[in-house]
Amino acid sequence: MSKAIMTSKTAYMHGLWDSVPIVLGYLPVAVAFGVSARGAELDASLSLLVSILVFAGGSQFALVELIKGGASLMTTVLISLGLNLRHVLYGPAIAPLLKGTGRQKIPLISFGLTDEVFATALVRLRQIQPDSRTWWLLGIQTGAYSSWVIGTWIGSVGSAALLDLSPLLAPALNFAPAALFFGLLLPMLKKHTLIPIVAVVLTTLAFNLAGLSAYGIIAAAVVGPLAGLSGSKLWKKS
Numbered sequence: 001m002s003k004a005i006m007t008s009k010t011a012y013m014h015g016l017w018d019s020v021p022i023v024l025g026y027l028p029v030a031v032a033f034g035v036s037a038r039g040a041e042l043d044a045s046l047s048l049l050v051s052i053l054v055f056a057g058g059s060q061f062a063l064v065e066l067i068k069g070g071a072s073l074m075t076t077v078l079i080s081l082g083l084n085l086r087h088v089l090y091g092p093a094i095a096p097l098l099k100g101t102g103r104q105k106i107p108l109i110s111f112g113l114t115d116e117v118f119a120t121a122l123v124r125l126r127q128i129q130p131d132s133r134t135w136w137l138l139g140i141q142t143g144a145y146s147s148w149v150i151g152t153w154i155g156s157v158g159s160a161a162l163l164d165l166s167p168l169l170a171p172a173l174n175f176a177p178a179a180l181f182f183g184l185l186l187p188m189l190k191k192h193t194l195i196p197i198v199a200v201v202l203t204t205l206a207f208n209l210a211g212l213s214a215y216g217i218i219a220a221a222v223v224g225p226l227a228g229l230s231g232s233k234l235w236k237k238s
Contacts, residue, residue: 011132015139018124022116022140023147026057030148033060034155040068044156051152055111055145059083075215082218090118097125101134109134112141199227 030051037047042064054060059080066076090113101109113121117140125133200220207216 008132008135011128011135012139012142015136015141016143017139018120018136019140019143019147022120022144025116026144026147027151029057030151031155031158033057033064034152034157035159036061036155037064037152038156038159040064042067042156044153047156048149048153051149054080055114055148056080056084056087057114057148079218083221086115087113094118094121094125097121098133098137099130105134105138109137109141112138112145114144117141117144196224196227200224 033051034044034047037050038044042050050060050063054063062083063076063080066079071079091110094113098109117137120140121137125137128136200223203220203223204216207219
């Protein structure tokens with residue numbers, strides 16, 4: 001999209017169109033979340049409410065596992081917040097590109113700045129005429145958010161229907177989050193990522209063996225990036 005002046009409606013529709021790659025990525029993961037939430041015995045309405053209010057994939061999967069593991073409310077809240085701390089940096093990074101945005105739109109924009117939306121916006125906003133940037137961003141966020149909520153509904157309702165037909169599928173639904181994360185992990189297994197991945201696995205394993213699985217998530221979220229920084233320095237020296 002060029003820097004030509006557009007109406008707010010046109011900019012919004014361009015944003016919706018540009019959200020298609022994100023939508024295609026979000027839908028299967030959101031469906032998997034709906035399935036895993038059902039496996040943790042959350043009903044469809046509660047699973048949908050989590051996606052509507054939280055809208056953060058990693059912390060939502062962690063939330064389901066914490067609920068299933070019987071973690072306390074305070075522990076669940078703290079871990080969910082900790083996993084999303086990186087989002088605090090997104091607003092200041094993108095704010096200079098959205099000068100003149102009305103205050104009433106800021107909460108909406110802040111809520112919709114997921115990893116994928118932020119990465120796309122950081123590249124594309126500079127190609128858009130300044131007066132149209134806010135509406136374009138709201139458009140891409142609408143597409144991303146809608147696909148996440150719809151995917152959650154499909155996963156939770158669909159899995160509920162399957163369980164009604166065959167209760168024996170429950171163990172498979174409980175395994176869904178682990179299978180998803182394992183599938184995401186495999187493509188990341190490269191030379192420069194080996195150290196942080198091993199560090200995270202060992203950290204979570206140690207906490208799990210100690211009966212502190214919930215705290216292991218927080219520890220792994222800290223150990224992983226630190227190990228990644230240390231590992232990158234070692235690879236550069238070698």
